[in-house]
Amino acid sequence: TLLNLQSSASIAKKLINGNQFDYIIVGGGTTGLTLARRLSDDPKVKVLVLEAGQSGVGNPTVTVPEKSFSFIATGIDWLYSTSPQVHANNLEINLSQGKVLGGDSAVNGLVWSRPFKTDWDDFENMGNPGWNWKNLYTAARKSEKVNIPQAQFAREYGYKVNPASHGTSGPVQASFPPFIPPQHLKFINASIELGHEFNTDPYAGDNVGVWFGLSSQTSQNSRETSEFAYFDPVLNRQNLIVCSYAFVTKLNLSDASRGLVQSTGVQIRFPDGSVVTAKPNKSGEVIMTAGSVRTPQLLELSGIGNKSILQKHKIPVKVDLPGVGENYEDHTLTILTYKLKPGYLSFDALGYNSTLAAEAPTKITFTQGVLNFAPAQSILSAADMQTAKKLLQTKPPSTPQQSFNLIKNKVFSGVPQAEYILFNSFSGGPVKEPNTSYISMAVTHLHPLSRGSIHINTTSIDDHPIINPNVLESDWDSWFLAKATAYGRKFFETEAFKEIFEPAEVFPGLQTQTQADWEDFITKNVNIGYHSVGTASLMPRNKNGVVDTNLKVYGTSNIRVADVSVMPLLVSAHTQTTAYAIAERAAQLIQSS
Numbered sequence: 001t002l003l004n005l006q007s008s009a010s011i012a013k014k015l016i017n018g019n020q021f022d023y024i025i026v027g028g029g030t031t032g033l034t035l036a037r038r039l040s041d042d043p044k045v046k047v048l049v050l051e052a053g054q055s056g057v058g059n060p061t062v063t064v065p066e067k068s069f070s071f072i073a074t075g076i077d078w079l080y081s082t083s084p085q086v087h088a089n090n091l092e093i094n095l096s097q098g099k100v101l102g103g104d105s106a107v108n109g110l111v112w113s114r115p116f117k118t119d120w121d122d123f124e125n126m127g128n129p130g131w132n133w134k135n136l137y138t139a140a141r142k143s144e145k146v147n148i149p150q151a152q153f154a155r156e157y158g159y160k161v162n163p164a165s166h167g168t169s170g171p172v173q174a175s176f177p178p179f180i181p182p183q184h185l186k187f188i189n190a191s192i193e194l195g196h197e198f199n200t201d202p203y204a205g206d207n208v209g210v211w212f213g214l215s216s217q218t219s220q221n222s223r224e225t226s227e228f229a230y231f232d233p234v235l236n237r238q239n240l241i242v243c244s245y246a247f248v249t250k251l252n253l254s255d256a257s258r259g260l261v262q263s264t265g266v267q268i269r270f271p272d273g274s275v276v277t278a279k280p281n282k283s284g285e286v287i288m289t290a291g292s293v294r295t296p297q298l299l300e301l302s303g304i305g306n307k308s309i310l311q312k313h314k315i316p317v318k319v320d321l322p323g324v325g326e327n328y329e330d331h332t333l334t335i336l337t338y339k340l341k342p343g344y345l346s347f348d349a350l351g352y353n354s355t356l357a358a359e360a361p362t363k364i365t366f367t368q369g370v371l372n373f374a375p376a377q378s379i380l381s382a383a384d385m386q387t388a389k390k391l392l393q394t395k396p397p398s399t400p401q402q403s404f405n406l407i408k409n410k411v412f413s414g415v416p417q418a419e420y421i422l423f424n425s426f427s428g429g430p431v432k433e434p435n436t437s438y439i440s441m442a443v444t445h446l447h448p449l450s451r452g453s454i455h456i457n458t459t460s461i462d463d464h465p466i467i468n469p470n471v472l473e474s475d476w477d478s479w480f481l482a483k484a485t486a487y488g489r490k491f492f493e494t495e496a497f498k499e500i501f502e503p504a505e506v507f508p509g510l511q512t513q514t515q516a517d518w519e520d521f522i523t524k525n526v527n528i529g530y531h532s533v534g535t536a537s538l539m540p541r542n543k544n545g546v547v548d549t550n551l552k553v554y555g556t557s558n559i560r561v562a563d564v565s566v567m568p569l570l571v572s573a574h575t576q577t578t579a580y581a582i583a584e585r586a587a588q589l590i591q592s593s
């Protein structure tokens with residue numbers, strides 16, 4: 001059942017006041033709705049989901065893949081921003097996130113990618129038995145239904161899927177886009193020219209090389225979200241109530257047995273301003289899936305967090321848990337811009353080419369359909385690898401020792417460190433000329449060392465917390481991102497790319513040459529990858545962890561976290577497949593506990 005708290009406030013109040021729930025899920029985003037569907041498979045179990053945003057059904061900003069990123073600064077964007085980044089020219093970097101059922105799955109770039117095997121195994125190596133590739137891969141495939149490419153596109157582009165590497169009957173459809181512009185196809189040739197391998201099976205633990213990426217969209221070209229894929233098919237379940245416009249402001253906590261704290265209720269603010277408390281039943285639980293920004297904020301506002309931060313804000317300390325809001329990281333990213341030669345079109349042409357505009361969306365499917373995941377060894381020279389060794393001798397102050405060891409290991413064992421993808425439009429540069437089509441290449445550092453934090457700034461849920469990814473604190477992070485960005489230019493120097501791109505680089509421009517130039521460029525232009533994780537990390541309590549291997553918040557009897565905040569380390573992939581995998585695994589752990 002979907003209840004809109006704006007239009008059905010009184011019915012909702014009756015229902016919430018008149019019931020006690022087995023599971024109260026805070027946040028109806030990617031992980032929240034996945035979990036809600038799985039937990040409510042048992043008709044005896046009553047599940048309540050509380051989502052601050054509205055439904056995404058019928059909203060083209062959500063459903064139409066080409067409109068990806070146009071949600072920014074609209075009503076379905078939380079519109080977060082980082083604090084000034086002291087190691088990056090005091091930039092305040094945009095961190096938009098979805099305020100809508102489906103959460104980030106409703107607004108993301110649709111890239112459907114799976115990490116390198118080591119990345120998920122490293123969750124286990126951070127001190128979390130069971131959180132390894134084998135189990136997460138099983139969970140990930142549960143969420144997935146891969147669509148075999150139509151013969152016509154398979155022939156035209158060379159699309160291939162190995163069904164054995166995918167889920168084939170899960171809720172979320174993953175499909176190849178039906179149209180790939182020539183520049184993306186040339187990206188494969190350019191990569192091969194530079195010695196990168198063409199990978200035909202990147203979803204089974206080895207994602208190295210250049211490959212066709214699936215998108216989280218149906219075979220009919222419509223975005224998949226956790227709302228459409230997981231919730232809509234079970235909309236009529238009586239034991240599952242999903243509330244939209246339900247803003248959670250706090251968890252009520254009281255003492256339980258064995259020195260633990262339990263949640264006795266979740267405070268919900270209705271659009272009319274009234275506050276209603278939803279209550280778990282005697283053995284009921286509260287599960288936090290409000291995402292990496294709001295989960296730590298809500299825990300702190302409720303009294304779970306670092307004692308000194310809570311005391312500073314005069315919040316009574318229920319559980320002194322210093323890991324809350326710490327271990328925060330996001331991928332760092334830079335962008336190069338190039339101009340296509342006349343005759344080649346990107347999204348920019350929608351503004352000046354009426355034939356193309358009329359053919360959209362069939363002809364210009366939103367696509368980042370070709371991805372290149374590069375290990376350090378394929379983009380650094382032998383001399384650079386020596387410098388890398390030196391730089392990686394010193395652990396930056398903010399990096400946990402175990403993360404440092406594991407990342408170092410990844411660098412020298414061929415786990416991808418940089419990702420290259422093409423955005424099919426202008427992104428940055430001094431002037432955007434009329435009647436011109438541009439392409440932007442995003443370069444991502446996949447395993448940064450710097451760690452930041454997300455903590456409350458005030459005691460009001462209406463104020464955003466202080467979001468500090470602390471980008472580029474580590475020398476390795478700035479050195480490597482500069483190297484990786486400089487390498488990005490090499491793709492445009494290949495025969496394949498020279499055919500279709502103008503030689504003059506639009507941004508940053510060919511005056512950027514030395515390592516110092518590139519470091520200056522990235523310091524002034526770094527972005528983050530919208531892959532914020534780690535703020536309620538799965539780690540032992542004495543290592544600054546927030547949740548145990550059953551996702552239970554330390555010091556509590558009935559509160560869990562099951563969103564990407566629990567990821568103790570970033571992965572060499574975009575994060576939605578890991579989000580779905582975490583939620584599928586969480587459901588299993590909860591059901592068997």
Ligand SMILES: Cc1cc2nc3c(=O)[nH]c(=O)nc-3n(C[C@H](O)[C@H](O)[C@H](O)COP(=O)(O)OP(=O)(O)OC[C@H]3O[C@@H](n4cnc5c(N)ncnc54)[C@H](O)[C@@H]3O)c2cc1C
Pocket residue numbers: 026027028029030031032050051052053069096097098099100101102103104105107108109110111112113246247248249289290291292294298529530531532563564565573574575576577579
């Ligand atoms: C712009 C953007 C582009 C991205 N692109 C990609 C991509 O192409 N591929 C990829 O794999 N990943 C991508 N990601 C990342 C990926 O989508 C996320 O990591 C993942 O979906 C996060 O899932 P989650 O469940 O942890 O959080 P979310 O999906 O964000 O869910 C959190 C939910 O909680 C709700 N909520 C928060 N606070 C409250 C409150 N107080 N009360 C009630 N509800 C609340 C939110 O509204 C939201 O619905 C992108 C993310 C963004 C933002």
